[in-house]
Amino acid sequence: MRTHRCYQTVFLVIVLVLGMSALVAADFTGEQVMWEVYNRDSGDTMRANLVMTLTNARGSVRERSIVQYRMDTEGVESKLMFFLSPNDVRNTSFLSLSYEDGRSDAQYIYLPALKRVKRIASDSKNDSFMGSDFTYDDMGSRHPSLDSHTVLRKEQMQGTSTLVVESIAKGNEDYPRTLSWVVEGEWFGLKKEFYKRDGTLGKTLSIEAFEQIDGIYVITDMTMKDWEKQTSTRIQMKDVEFNLDFDDNFFTERQMKIGPRG
Amino acid sequence: MRIKQKLFFVFLVLMTAGLSSIAANSSFTGMVRDYAAVRTQTMDMPVHEQTLDAFYEHSTDMGQLTLHPVVYSNPNKALQLDLAEAYFDFYLENADVRIGKQKVIWGEAEGAFITDLVSPRDMRSFILADFSEIRKAVPAVKVDSYAGPYTLQGIWVTHFIPTSLPEPDSMWAQTPSFPFPPTVAVTVTDPAIPDASLENSEVFLSIGRFGNAISWKLNGGSVFTDEPLVSSVTAPTATSREISQAYERYTFVGGSFNTAFGGLVLRGEAALALDKPMNSLDPSKNPPITIERHSQIQALVGLDWNMAGAQWSSQYLMVYTHDHTDTLVSQMKPVKEFAHTFTFRVQDTFLDEQLTLRLFAYLELEPLNTLLRPSISYNFGNGVLLEGGMDLFLGDKDGTFGTYASNSLAWAALRWYF
Numbered sequence: 001m002r003t004h005r006c007y008q009t010v011f012l013v014i015v016l017v018l019g020m021s022a023l024v025a026a027d028f029t030g031e032q033v034m035w036e037v038y039n040r041d042s043g044d045t046m047r048a049n050l051v052m053t054l055t056n057a058r059g060s061v062r063e064r065s066i067v068q069y070r071m072d073t074e075g076v077e078s079k080l081m082f083f084l085s086p087n088d089v090r091n092t093s094f095l096s097l098s099y100e101d102g103r104s105d106a107q108y109i110y111l112p113a114l115k116r117v118k119r120i121a122s123d124s125k126n127d128s129f130m131g132s133d134f135t136y137d138d139m140g141s142r143h144p145s146l147d148s149h150t151v152l153r154k155e156q157m158q159g160t161s162t163l164v165v166e167s168i169a170k171g172n173e174d175y176p177r178t179l180s181w182v183v184e185g186e187w188f189g190l191k192k193e194f195y196k197r198d199g200t201l202g203k204t205l206s207i208e209a210f211e212q213i214d215g216i217y218v219i220t221d222m223t224m225k226d227w228e229k230q231t232s233t234r235i236q237m238k239d240v241e242f243n244l245d246f247d248d249n250f251f252t253e254r255q256m257k258i259g260p261r262g
Numbered sequence: 263m264r265i266k267q268k269l270f271f272v273f274l275v276l277m278t279a280g281l282s283s284i285a286a287n288s289s290f291t292g293m294v295r296d297y298a299a300v301r302t303q304t305m306d307m308p309v310h311e312q313t314l315d316a317f318y319e320h321s322t323d324m325g326q327l328t329l330h331p332v333v334y335s336n337p338n339k340a341l342q343l344d345l346a347e348a349y350f351d352f353y354l355e356n357a358d359v360r361i362g363k364q365k366v367i368w369g370e371a372e373g374a375f376i377t378d379l380v381s382p383r384d385m386r387s388f389i390l391a392d393f394s395e396i397r398k399a400v401p402a403v404k405v406d407s408y409a410g411p412y413t414l415q416g417i418w419v420t421h422f423i424p425t426s427l428p429e430p431d432s433m434w435a436q437t438p439s440f441p442f443p444p445t446v447a448v449t450v451t452d453p454a455i456p457d458a459s460l461e462n463s464e465v466f467l468s469i470g471r472f473g474n475a476i477s478w479k480l481n482g483g484s485v486f487t488d489e490p491l492v493s494s495v496t497a498p499t500a501t502s503r504e505i506s507q508a509y510e511r512y513t514f515v516g517g518s519f520n521t522a523f524g525g526l527v528l529r530g531e532a533a534l535a536l537d538k539p540m541n542s543l544d545p546s547k548n549p550p551i552t553i554e555r556h557s558q559i560q561a562l563v564g565l566d567w568n569m570a571g572a573q574w575s576s577q578y579l580m581v582y583t584h585d586h587t588d589t590l591v592s593q594m595k596p597v598k599e600f601a602h603t604f605t606f607r608v609q610d611t612f613l614d615e616q617l618t619l620r621l622f623a624y625l626e627l628e629p630l631n632t633l634l635r636p637s638i639s640y641n642f643g644n645g646v647l648l649e650g651g652m653d654l655f656l657g658d659k660d661g662t663f664g665t666y667a668s669n670s671l672a673w674a675a676l677r678w679y680f
Contacts, residue, residue, distance in 0.1 A: 056614060062643040076474075087645035087679035090291060097474055104524055106474045113394040115367045119477065119520045121527050121568045131615025231614065249356075249408050253472045258353065 030149025036187040043242035046070045057230040067260045075100040078251035082260040093256040110256040117253045132233040133224040214242045292316035297391040299673040325352040347399045360404040365397045370518040370529040376560045377481045377516040377533045382425040388434045419464040425488035438594035441545040453490035453507035478519040495549040510539035529564040542589040557584040572610035579603040602627040631661025645679030
């Protein structure tokens with residue numbers, strides 16, 4: 001009899017918790033959350049130094065440093081990256097133009113040894129970014145229309161209230177299902193899990209540190225762990241600046257050749 | 263080069279390296295490479311070369327100074343020192359000006375030279391450890407003017423620099439066969455470089471648009487032939503002939519573009535050489551070798567795409583010679599009315615991009631011959647790379663590549679970038 005009452009109590013608690021979660025979660029649909037994330041104020045322009053630390057399965061570590069410039073104008077996100085190290089890729093630059101309307105990105109690479117800017121095929125969003133555990137897709141803002149989104153629950157993480165959003169890819173992706181822990185109200189992710197086609201966990205993105213710079217939340221330290229390859233990549237952002245005044249020629253072939261000066 | 267000069271050059275390199283560590287806004291970077299190649303047929307080692315390829319850059323508010331010294335060391339040969347590039351860049355609000363010895367690259371083609379006629383080529387070795395070393399710098403003033411996505415570029419090459427051809431004793435030398443009986447002694451004089459004058463300088467003009475949907479360029483120039491032509495044949499005696507060579511001027515117009523369809527990049531490039539001087543060889547005439555002028559079109563289309571995690575690329579190049587006759591020759595080899603060449607490249611990376619496998623191939627259709635270049639490289643990180651590969655010349659011996667069938671190579675290289 002006592003056991004039966006105990007079961008009833010546990011059942012009641014579960015129903016209440018789930019019910020409350022559903023109520024809170026029902027405040028926003030998955031689509032709304034991911035559009036809020038996509039449209040979050042991330043500054044019209046930005047400059048930052050990135051240090052990328054790659055750790056392989058044997059534990060050996062390689063480091064790469066990049067200076068990155070970004071500008072959002074009229075539905076186009078322009079991103080220009082200059083590789084500073086290691087020495088064999090120094091002065092190589094990479095320009096990507098991403099469109100809000102879902103058009104394919106335009107991507108260019110400048111190889112100083114060849115003194116030539118080359119347009120490169122841009123369907124490689126699932127390819128590794130510079131040999132890291134991040135893909136080109138991970139490095140940019142994924143358009144919400146590419147997935148169907150559902151808020152699963154509300155969860156506390158790092159002392160912050162987050163909404164856990166499940167995203168199911170509409171197209172053919174290496175990771176067709178992802179879970180994102182999105183900070184409610186501030187609309188940036190604190191964690192993301194990438195699930196493979198067989199349903200197992202493939203990668204985890206963990207946010208180690210974030211800070212508010214010029215009123216904008218910036219993720220300054222994050223790590224992507226690949227569970228299958230047992231590799232990880234940590235990206236630290238330093239010297240972040242917003243609302244810089246870039247001239248018309250900055251996100252062009254000209255600046256790719258000149259380098260991160262001027 | 264004399265010992266004092268060598269010491270001075272080494273001192274100069276060390277001084278610039280030292281300066282870079284002291285001076286703000288300066289950098290001294292570069293690469294040291296050890297490259298060795300073995301001929302697969304004879305198993306001899308024609309190349310074991312050490313290279314220092316350095317860059318000194320000093321930036322100011324006005325612009326940048328770039329010095330690019332290169333040192334080659336080969337066994338039992340004098341140290342080869344070269345200031346490959348030396349130029350000043352001035353960055354203005356809507357224009358850039360580059361003055362000095364510089365390499366200029368035009369066009370969209372890979373491994374083919376269509377509108378890419380500003381910098382001549384270093385063909386002393388048919389195969390180079392780095393393809394980027396194939397271009398020679400020219401003394402020039404280059405001005406780029408920008409208006410939105412448009413760029414207008416003008417280049418004045420003050421002195422003509424010809425393409426370097428293999429030395430007569432080089433394994434890459436091609437001995438031309440002249441139409442004279444064996445009893446006739448043939449003397450070929452070196453071509454004279456056109457006098458340094460305004461009239462003999464080269465000019466190039468380009469206008470282009472850097473666009474998201476499509477990027478394009480229209481180019482043109484007034485140039486000299488990169489390789490010398492036989493300009494006259496004289497007979498001082500009944501049993502001797504003297505052949506003179508010269509560089510001849512012509513103009514060209516052309517253009518290039520690139521665009522993307524989904525994951526496919528489409529590239530194109532074409533040039534029309536107007537009344538290009540070419541040699542005509544007709545033993546029934548006197549003199550048997552003359553210069554004729556024929557317009558020539560070169561056109562290339564290329565596709566780049568990603569598939570199965572690898573990068574793929576293929577190109578088709580066609581050369582058409584207008585008013586073609588069977589007597590036309592280039593370096594005493596017949597010129598076809600239509601010539602067709604394909605290239606193919608595939609590249610994939612493994613082990614977190616530390617290991618790279620590559621295959622590059624040229625295929626000439628008539629006569630059927632090919633150059634296959636498989637290679638592998640391992641990046642240890644921190645700028646140290648170990649590479650190995652093969653350069654296989656196969657097919658008809660009258661072809662551009664088949665003619666070097668005995669020069670197929672296996673090679674290895676170690677690089678350290680600093």
